[in-house]
Amino acid sequence: PFISIAQSAPAIEWQRTWGSSGEDGGQVIKPTNDGGYMVIGSTQAADGDVTSYHGGYSDAWVLKLDATGFLEWQRTFGGSGADRAEDIEQTIEGGYIVAAITTSNDGDASGNHGGWDAWLIKLDADGNLEWQKCYGGSGNDGARSVVQTEEGGYVLAATTRSNDGDVSSNHGSADYWVLKLDELGNINWQNTYGGTGYDEAADLQETDDGGYIITGVTTSVDGDVTEPANATDTWTIKLDHNGNIMWDRSLGGTSDDYVYSIKQAMDQGYVLAGSTSGNSYGCDNNSFYAYVAKLNASGELEWQYTCLGGSADDFTNTITQTADGGYVLAGWTESDDGDISFNHGSRDGWLVRLDPSGNLLWEHTFGGSNNDALYSIALTDDGGYVIAGSSFSTDGDLTENKGEGDLWVVKLGPDHVGIAQRESQPLFSLSPNPANEVVNIHFAEALPVGARLKLLDAQGRHLATPHEGNVVTTGSDVQFSVAQLPAGMYAVQLSSEGGIWTQRFVKQ
Template identity: 35%
Template sequence: MVLTALLASCNLEPIDGNDENGIDAGDIRAKIIGGSGQDEATKIIQTSDGGFLITGSSTSNDGDFQGMGIGQRHIHLTKIAANGSIEWLRTFGGSGTDIAHDVIEDRAGNFVIAGESASNDGNFSGQNRGGTDLFLIKVRPNGDLLWARKYGGSGNDIAHAVIQAPGNGYFVTGSTESNDLTFFTKDNTSRDAFVIFTDQNGAQNWTRTVGGSLTDEAFGIAITLRNGVVIAGSHQSQNGNFTGLNPGIAGIFTLELDVNAQFISLVSYAGNGVDVGRSIRQTTDGGFILAGSSDSSSGIFSDNSAGSQNAFLMKLSSNYATEWVKTVGGSSNDAAFNVIQTENNHFILTGESRSGDNDFNNLNQGENDAFLAKTDQTGSLLWVNSYGGSGSESARSLVQTSLNDIAVTGWTESSDGLFENSPGGRNFFFFLTDIDGNLRSVH
């Protein structure tokens, strides 16, 4: 089921079809992928052939992953054709817990996956450095493995995002608790954010950490028009690199580095609560759009009258000054995980919502729902759509397609509503909407 709240005058006429969502009888509204285990998706991209690629993690060894299970939890890579059919699935990992958080297609047409791994065998044979390590995996266009590399130290290290550098190579970001091996220059064992720059074969060019004595971590990454790299995340520290920056309980930060790992800009944005930046993108005007979650009710989040955790959009200038902030939510917990800028310079964010009031008035369908929300270029909310069933859903990633539709992925625990074809348990989903959030059929 999809429910829509109109917040501005816009055309939300259903697509030609037989049901309330414009879907012909017999057409599939959402593709469900998985088995009897816990199967999740964290990222979707459109590939150069017009199809899609989804990554995440799975504990299944049946269903779509029949005979493909590896260890406690394995990395999956799922290729979907432009017509919605599954072209191929690949799993990677070892006997431990291995999780993918991001994937990109590079300019050569290969795919690079980033995440975390506790395995010391399988694809990561002999590479474990202690605790959980961050990894990069590179595969050919058909999903065949080219190489798998681990990075980290004796603590727990996680890669949340990866992007191709302006030349060759890759930038990867996340968090580290190590102060040895890859992170030997780090002088503490608290959690710090990092950027690693590798060549096209995964060999390290340089590593830079940013943090203080408390928990600081990065989740989003983008290439800037200056050919630098910017990361976004959350910081609790007020010392070290964050000296003089008051985060409240936890504040959002952006950090830009040049290609030689030199600081260009470090800025903190905070209210009085816990604020987390999850996704950042360069915008067409040279600035940036940032999405995440906040439970603050003061400072830049003073419009959060509900006092709960809300999703937010934050527009930044080219020098990281705040231009506007828009919170989206209700009286329960709502969070955004990904944002895109559309061709008409509007913004669409996706995430999960537990609320049934305020911006999500009468939209909640069970527990957590997946949602899409659209604003104009000034942050005015145009519409909010909710997608789900009677169980829990979370939308984690979206992409605007070459046909100007929106492709969304995440996970569901429902077997009704939009996800009536789900066999139960936790499975990941793929669905399409038009630019106004109306469902398209997935053949």
């Protein structure tokens, strides 16, 4: 049997801020194998919660939180210039890889090529620096996203304005720049993508076929851009495992459009989130609206939501898919009308929930009377969300502020929106749990046609396929080895057109 689902935003379970007397902020939050979270951002002082600072404009800031949001440790990385963390992943052996940008050539940073460089920082499980590398040329270059590949190396998404140093070519003023690195950060291959205009990468993800999807913006009308931009357009490229372009897709209206996040969906398509100028699609106002687009696996547009917001500026910075096949977006809003039901004052953090077809289910604002924003969201084991951003407020949803802007993390309870929730036993179960050598998957029901099984780590990376081939019948079992996995939290995910089902287990 099934139970009906209410459509409302989940409640705040806890929220915490960390900061110094300077301006601090959070950029990305991701779950870790022990049930906690990693948060990255930047800081500008060495007081309050910040124990060290390298004295430049800003430092990259890395924080490890436990499952209830309490700080376990924090580290800063940088030199006498400007340094900022942009992305983080927990690595297979339990450490962390951080994508950053730097102008420093001292302190923790060495090998800067001039101006801004893309900067990769490898940490052990306790946040200690293992190695670092700068990538770039004499122009300004910066990293935006990093993923660890199944073979243990890394793929770095960056933007380059160089045509020397590590950069082998440049199509114009700025290009997408993708680097395939080995486990020590050495370059295996690197490619630039773009035209004679301005092309800036925003996000990259490894895809289920072993290739990569990368998105950002373009003003180019030539080169690798096969659909000329109207003004500033979103530009998405599908790459194979070796970095060759399989297809590209430009999206945009008559004015400026931006995209900041992309995820592969359960149907093997892709969903993008960003912002669009109101006059680009004939919205009610000329302010910026939140923008969401869904592509199929070949890059063709399936649907888009072009005028999401109110009469002031509204942005979505990140998107992820939910268990029911819908989507949740995090960003910020300055509106108090239209699709926005409430504003605490000035700029609020904003959460938006869509169904699988892109229809608005609910939205909710978070913040106080000053400027607050959300930049990252992750699903949690209990069906809720954890979101990270920055806050200048001391009222409303906020209880304290350490100085100027603070790094801000909010934990929300379970989201009960969905096409359905099972009232009976789960579709499958795992045993033993915890496990040492093997895990047994027992199916209470037959697998739907077209269903896919995946073994995932705590950050949602696809590690293996526990079963493929014949349809599994009711009451049958599938067994797979976990002996080679490091200790930690893992999940078996079953996805089909009817939704996503996930069961977690602990590897001892």
